[in-house]
Amino acid sequence: MQKYSVFSLIKNAFSNHQNWEVAWKDPTPKSEYDVVIIGGGGHGLATAYYLAKEHNIRNVAIIEKGWIGGGNVGRNTTIIRSNFMYDANARFNEFGMDLWRNLSQELNFNVMFSPRGIINLAHSDAQMNAYARRGNSMRLNGIDAKLLDREEVKKLIPMADFSDEVRFPIFGGLMQPSAGTARHDAVAWGYARQADDMGVDIIQHCEVTGFDVVNGKIKGIRTSRGDIKTKKVGLCVAGSTNILAEKLNMTLPIETHVLQACVSEPVKPLLDGVVTFGAGHFYISQSDKGEMVMGGDLDGYNSYAQRGNLPTIQHVLTGGLALFPFLSRLKMLRTWGGIMDMSMDGSPIIDKTHIEGLYLNCGWCYGGFKSTPVSGWTFAHTIAQDQVHELNSELRLNRFSTGHLLDEKGLGTKTWIG
Amino acid sequence: MLYIKCPYCGLRAQKEFSYGGDATVKRPNINEEVSSEDWDNFVYMRKSPRGKHIELWQHIAGCRQWIKVQRDTATHEIFQTAKVTEEIR
Numbered sequence A: 001m002q003k004y005s006v007f008s009l010i011k012n013a014f015s016n017h018q019n020w021e022v023a024w025k026d027p028t029p030k031s032e033y034d035v036v037i038i039g040g041g042g043h044g045l046a047t048a049y050y051l052a053k054e055h056n057i058r059n060v061a062i063i064e065k066g067w068i069g070g071g072n073v074g075r076n077t078t079i080i081r082s083n084f085m086y087d088a089n090a091r092f093n094e095f096g097m098d099l100w101r102n103l104s105q106e107l108n109f110n111v112m113f114s115p116r117g118i119i120n121l122a123h124s125d126a127q128m129n130a131y132a133r134r135g136n137s138m139r140l141n142g143i144d145a146k147l148l149d150r151e152e153v154k155k156l157i158p159m160a161d162f163s164d165e166v167r168f169p170i171f172g173g174l175m176q177p178s179a180g181t182a183r184h185d186a187v188a189w190g191y192a193r194q195a196d197d198m199g200v201d202i203i204q205h206c207e208v209t210g211f212d213v214v215n216g217k218i219k220g221i222r223t224s225r226g227d228i229k230t231k232k233v234g235l236c237v238a239g240s241t242n243i244l245a246e247k248l249n250m251t252l253p254i255e256t257h258v259l260q261a262c263v264s265e266p267v268k269p270l271l272d273g274v275v276t277f278g279a280g281h282f283y284i285s286q287s288d289k290g291e292m293v294m295g296g297d298l299d300g301y302n303s304y305a306q307r308g309n310l311p312t313i314q315h316v317l318t319g320g321l322a323l324f325p326f327l328s329r330l331k332m333l334r335t336w337g338g339i340m341d342m343s344m345d346g347s348p349i350i351d352k353t354h355i356e357g358l359y360l361n362c363g364w365c366y367g368g369f370k371s372t373p374v375s376g377w378t379f380a381h382t383i384a385q386d387q388v389h390e391l392n393s394e395l396r397l398n399r400f401s402t403g404h405l406l407d408e409k410g411l412g413t414k415t416w417i418g
Numbered sequence B: 001m002l003y004i005k006c007p008y009c010g011l012r013a014q015k016e017f018s019y020g021g022d023a024t025v026k027r028p029n030i031n032e033e034v035s036s037e038d039w040d041n042f043v044y045m046r047k048s049p050r051g052k053h054i055e056l057w058q059h060i061a062g063c064r065q066w067i068k069v070q071r072d073t074a075t076h077e078i079f080q081t082a083k084v085t086e087e088i089r
Helices: A006-013 A042-055 A087-101 A103-107 A125-140 A150-156 A184-197 A238-247 A310-323 A325-329 A369-385 B036-043
Strands: A035-038 A060-063 A118-122 A146-149 A172-176 A201-203 A208-214 A217-223 A226-229 A232-235 A254-264 A274-277 A282-286 A292-302 A332-343 A349-352 A358-362 B003-006 B010-013 B018-022 B052-058 B066-072 B078-083
Touching: A035 A042, A042 A060, A042 A184, A042 A369, A087 A103, A087 A125, A087 A369, A103 A184, A118 A125, A118 A150, A125 A146, A125 A172, A146 A150, A150 A172, A184 A201, A184 A369, A208 A238, A217 A232, A232 A369, A238 A254, A238 A332, A238 A358, A254 A310, A274 A310, A282 A310, A292 A310, A292 A332, A292 B018, A292 B052, A310 A325, A349 A369, A358 A369, B003 B066, B003 B078
Parallel strands: A035 A060, A035 A232, A060 A201, A118 A274, A232 A358
Antiparallel strands: A118 A172, A146 A172, A208 A217, A217 A226, A254 A292, A254 A332, A274 A282, A282 A292, A349 A358, B003 B010, B018 B052, B052 B066, B066 B078
16 A cells, blocks of 8 residues: 655655555455445444454455445534543543544544544533533543633633623533544545555445344345345444344334534634533534534434434524624534434444344444544454453443443433433 | 424424424333333334334424324425324324
8 A cells, every 4th residue: 555645745746646546446345255344434444444453354345325434424523522421431432532642643644633622611500510520530530621710711712702791601611631623534534545455345335225134143235236245244324223223123222313513614713622512502613724613403303314404503503602602703604414323321332232243333423423433443343252342341232221321411312302 | 494284283383393202102001010121112212214204293382282293204294293192194
C-alpha cells in the first residue's frame, strides 16, 4: 500500500495527482468467507480492521447495501467524548479515547481528531450537584472532568447569554477537556483503506436479503449479488437492525427513529469546543470550515426516513437561541437526518446471540460515532474469540430481561423522549 | 410537518400531538401468572417495522384523547386514524 505522507504528496504532484493508488478495491464477492460483517459504516469497517489486525482473521467481507460511509458515519455531528457516569460506559468509552488519540498515526490517514473539550452546561443547583456526582464518577474511572462555575464558563464561552433576564441562567458546567471532534468521513475511509490492504473485501451496493440458519447455527447469507457461505456473521447496521432482525425472526429492545442535525453558514472562529445546553436538548460545535454544527432531539416517532420534519429543527434551535442569541443572525446552510437504533436503556449492545455464529452490534442511539474505534475493537474480539471482552461484558443483550440496565439518563423505555 | 386527523377534532398539525409508541403491544393481564419473558416482551421488545406501523398519539394540545394512527415509517404517510378503543386493520 502506498503510504500517505508529505513526500508522496509532492511526488504525486508531479503527475498532477493522476497516479494515486485506489484507496480500496471493488471486489466481486467470493463464495465463502471466515467472517462476514454486514454494514459498511464506521463500526463495520472498524470491526473488519481489528479482526484483521488484532486477530489475524483476514478472509473477511464487509457487505454494504449503499456505499461505505453513506450512513450515520457521514451524518453525525462528530462529537467524541467519554463523560459517562456508569462504570461500564465510562471504561468502554475511555478505552475508545485512547484508540482515538492514536488513530491518525495508526491508520496513516488524518482523521483530524481534535480534543478541544466538551462543556455540559448546568442551569440549576440541582443540575450542578448532578454534574459534580458525574464528574467524580468520571475521575474515579481515570477520565478528566472539571466542574466549572459560572465565571469559568463565561471565560470559555463569553458569547453565551449571561444576562439577568434569561429563563435558564448558566450556573456552571461539567467539562471534559480531552473530549473533542474528528472528521467523520476520514474515519470511515481510513479504516476502509487499511482493512482493504490487509485482505478484507469491501463489497458495496450489495443488499442482504436473507440468512441461512440450520439447527440454530449460521451457515451463510443471501445477498443481491449471490449467496455467501460463512460460519460467522456480525451485524453492524445501526438503523437497519430491526429490518435484519425481522429476517432472523428476532425481536430486539430497539426502536428506530430519525435524528436531525443542521449546520449554519460558515463564520469566523468563535467557539472552540463542544457545548451542550442543559435546559433542553441542544448541542453545538464549530467545524474547521467555520459552520456551526448543531443537533438535539429525535423527531419523536418511529421512522426509517433519513429526513425529518421542520418542527423538530425549530424546537431544537429555540434551545440554541436561548443559549447563544447570536445564532439568530446566521443562515442555515442545510439540515439532514439519520436513522438511529434507539435501545431501551440508551446504551449499546455488543454481544453474541442465541443463533450460533451470529453477533450483534446495535443500540447506539445518539452517540455511535464517538465509539467507532472501541466498538470495532470489542466487536472484533467478540467475533474472533466467540466471547465478549471485559469491556463489553455489561453491554449484553440479556441485560433487559435480567434487569442490569445501563440507563445512564434514567429515562425509561420511551426511546423517543431520550 | 405531519398532519394527523384526530377522530374527535379533525385534521391538526403534528405539533399538537405527542407520541405514545407501538399500539400493538399488549400489557399482560393483571390477574394472571405472568412470566418474566412476557414482561420482557411487553416492556422492552419492539418490532419497529419499516412500513406500516400502528401507533399511539395523544392530542395533548387539543382534546387530550389518546388515538391510534396507522403510518408508514419509511414515507411518513398516514393511512388511517381511529379512537383508541377502535381497531385498525
